[in-house]
Amino acid sequence: MKNVHILIASLILLNLYSCKKQPKVITFSSLEVLNGDILLCGSGDFGTVDFATSCTTESSEMFNLGLSLLHSFEYTEAEKAFAKVLEVDPNCAIAFWGIAMCNFHSLWMQAGNAHLIKGNRLIEATTELKTTDRERAYINAIGAFYKDWQTVPHKQRIYLFEEGMRSVYETYPEDKEAAIFYALALRAIANPSDKTFKNQLKSGKILKSIFPSAPNHPGIAHYLIHNYDYPELAEKALPTAREYAKIAPASAHAQHMPSHIFTRLGLWEEAIASNLKSTEAALCYAEALGATAHWDEELHGMDYLVYAYLQLGANDKAAEQYDYLKTFYSVFPVNFKCAYAIAAIPGRIALENKDWEGAAQLELPEIAIPWEQFPWERSLYYFTKGYGAIRLGLIEEAEQELKAIKTAHRDLQKAENNYLADQVAIEIANLEAWMLFRKGSIDSAIQRMQEAKDMENNTQKHPVTPGELIPAAELLADLYMENGNIELAHSAYLDNLNQHPQRFNGLYGAAKTASMLNDLETAKMYFQQLLDLGQAYNSQRPELLEAKTFLEP
Template identity: 55%
Template sequence: MLIATSCQEKRAQTEASLASVDLLRGDITLCGDSKQFGEVSFALSCDEAARETFDLGISLLHSFEYDEAEKAFVKVMDMDPDCAMAYWGVAMSNFHALWLQTGTDYLEKGAKVLALARNLSLSEREKDYLDAIGAFYEDYQNTDHKTRVSRFEQKMEEVYRKYQDDKEATIFYALALTASADPADKTYKNQRKSGEILEALFQEQPNHPGIAHYIIHNYDYPELAELALPTARRYAEIAPASAHAQHMPSHIFTQLGLWEEAVHSNRNSTASALCYGESIDPEGHWDEELHGMDYLVYAYLQMGENEKALEQYEYLKTFKKVFPVNFKVAYTAAAIPARIALENKNWEQAAKLELPPIQMDWNSFPWQKGLLHFARAMGAIRLGDKVSAETELALLHTFHQELLEQKDAYKANQILIQIKIIQAWIQFENGKQEEALALMQEARQMEYNTAKHPVTPGEVLPAGELLGDLLLAMNKPTDALEAYEEDLKRHPNRFNGVYGAAVAARAIGNKEKANRYFQLLLSLTKNANSNSNSNRKEIAEAKAFLGGA
């Protein structure tokens, strides 16, 4: 009797402690007619009535629908406060494995929930799972993010090796490998290892959302993208109710220059994200909608469909409130106007760009803010306005220093590439061609040595493509053609890369290559070039060269 009373008191204390944690509760918001997020089956020693909700939480977690996943796990905790894995689920929902989050609220929440979970009666497996995610939250006040992610990966490997029949342990270990990958490692050691593990599982579980999702993330690089194409074409069917699952295949379509598939993917994604956003906050826009919009604009620009790209920009300008305010929102808000101006070589527009009126603290996002100031600098120098270009360049140096002080080497390097590019064009404007070329080649090599961040469909202007532009401006078409062709290996079917290669080939009298590239340009822009109102002069130029083809 005393034991029973003690257990009841302990449970009451746990429930009281949970009430002090700011957990996400309420109805689980699902969009789309199917409400399908894939098939998972997680071994669970909790109330059987909670199994369906728990598996839904796992499915949502695998498609990065983090808030709704947390709601699902909290619902399980309410049904069965002794279900240790529900606490684990909440901690996992607050750990966004592939994103660097801001603030510490999510860390405080995860640490508190895990502390409560350790007061429960735990099986050995439950303890091991809790220890693995606990390695990420442990001593977060004094330990950097990279170290904590590495600790999670090491602990998750122990779980994976100890419970070899536990497929979810295998999948979460594969995710941990991806999360801890070194962005400077161009051998993609972790990504390849994770991909191999997941591909073996995919044969057994073809409708599992996490397996498909993480394969795509592992191969979201120019050198590896082809490996993920079959999976990319499956993921949206596996989890049709997930905005992120609709979007994620476009990472691979973008890497391979499959623009129509990228557009289809992101139109579906943004529609689903809009549905979700309106359900949560009718006055705001969900970050997943903005993320899809950036990829959509990028694809439209490569197809020469300026009007559709501009429609997205005008829509973006109507946004006032977004949620959550994070790096994805900041990136899209800065990248869309920069892309439209720079891709169209509208230097006047680029030089005068302003950030959309979204309610957010831009000082928290120096890398993203740098995109806009890079565009302004590029516009200014291409107009011959060296004073304004130098002003914008000084701001880029400031952003670079901020990121160094934050110990964010990756983003600091992204800004440094932009700095080198602007310095190159300033030197060219000063008549110092050798110095300009050296700086531009250095920027290209830096970019080629850096893995693409998953937030972006691609650089607002690739350094390799800009090297081709610089060489053309120096009247070196042979070298320019080589630069464009090299960059097209990394950025296939890019409008300006294809056009640049065609112009360079024409300049050196290589009619065969000029024909091929101009024909490719017309093929990529077949929807735009059938429109007599198309404002891409490059399309008209291609038609004229090919004799009105």
């Protein structure tokens, strides 16, 4: 196990306070605030922040640690750090803000209402406490998200948070943290269908303007990566991606985040290195906690690892991750990241290898997950089985899986989670298109598959996923190939590679169709790229053997 730094409360308080000045002891039970030892792996370094507060000077170091942890989405340990600030200074209102921010996961919608109840109580706890005008503005911004959560929709409350942070940013233009949190808020309200990336670019511009004066700030690097996590923008974040892990080496999430950009650009070796470090740090953290379950950050990194390994044809390495996953019994916290990885990892392995029988007969690892709470994530399982069945000609079995996916779609619509409902709608369109094809309705199948591709192109991927189980553009290309439309298939494979560079099956499809069109130079180019991918792991995938044969003099 890596070195684990346990910051024991009594030792911290001894450093923060002189022995003549004993801190007040407060109870957090009514607010359900996490407290206790702060567990940090490795160096314990999470970057540098400097947030001025009106609280005691003795608490400033711990407050800044909490803020650094928060900026890398290390929510649990960040909350414990802010709790320690309140142990030293129970009247530090901005520490309540910090805890409220730890329960606000800005870039995805959390399940349940517990975080909303807690956040609202935290904000109410600051009502009678003295603050500066600036601190109260920060508190009011996040307070707008929690207020009236029972009646105001989530999307509207996210916009209220953005409005609040915009006001802080405009009122205090020299405040770096105001700018950084406003930039995060802009990213949080970005429309997934906006292909101009208006909010992401505006947010990125703010962050890049600050970066030179705060090069070791974890939030700037982290949020820049989230802003540019798109094929069209990824190049903008590559230098930052290569720095973020150095800024916050103790954070499993910071080790992982650069792989978002590496994945967008097809830099598979860098993605693998990033997630090996991330999963190691995540395992260290779980061991430090004494947890018998596996932390969600470990599963998140594993999904990205499997995706990258598969693009290099490294089936053995991908299988190692899956075999390891099958040893898990429980995970913590039980959330969408865990559910997604558990469903996606086996699905990817079967579908990327065109193992239709394995896909059709897929069984999920026996890990304790309440799947009814995760309609989108469980739909991945149904999609894998359904698509595998279609490719085997088992239409009745596929129709049963499609029915299950449509149930998941209705669940998401009922919950008014339109973005995830759209993700599932793409899966439905993919399966319906291939069903039509298998039933002989060729023109209708192509039209439906085009619709699926257009839907996917107009709906940005969720931050949790390295990529779709199979991109719709690649499925369209496969359909053209099956139907003998080789020119259209070649064009579709190239279109897919523009969005998903260096995808193994995309390169193979482009090479194969070029050879069938007698465009030998293009075929050689793509077959060589494919061989280059598979060299490091001595892959034995049949596509690589075909490439070698084609390229032999």
